Amino acid sequence: YSPALKNALDYLGKEWNGKPAAYVSYGGSNGSRSIDQIRQVATQLGLVDSNAVVEIRDIFARNRNETFEGNEFDDKALKSAFDKIVQYVSA
Numbered sequence: 001y002s003p004a005l006k007n008a009l010d011y012l013g014k015e016w017n018g019k020p021a022a023y024v025s026y027g028g029s030n031g032s033r034s035i036d037q038i039r040q041v042a043t044q045l046g047l048v049d050s051n052a053v054v055e056i057r058d059i060f061a062r063n064r065n066e067t068f069e070g071n072e073f074d075d076k077a078l079k080s081a082f083d084k085i086v087q088y089v090s091a
Helices: 003-011 032-044 072-090
Strands: 020-026 048-056
Touching (some): 020 072, 032 048, 048 072
Parallel strands (some): 020 048
């Protein structure tokens, strides 16, 4: 994950406490390694892991004219992530 993300999480640490977290990533390994790392940081900051993950595959191949084109798999994963977050905030 990027240093800018870590700085933002640290700066707003108190505000994040107790909030549910979902993760969206992309990259050579679909960003799964970054998610593993940032999950550890998020847990230490008190975020609640909702187990909601969206891993975007082949993002560079699906980027046409500087516009990302999602597919059904992305849409289903994103809907599932939102549903999990809604469950946490509604409880």
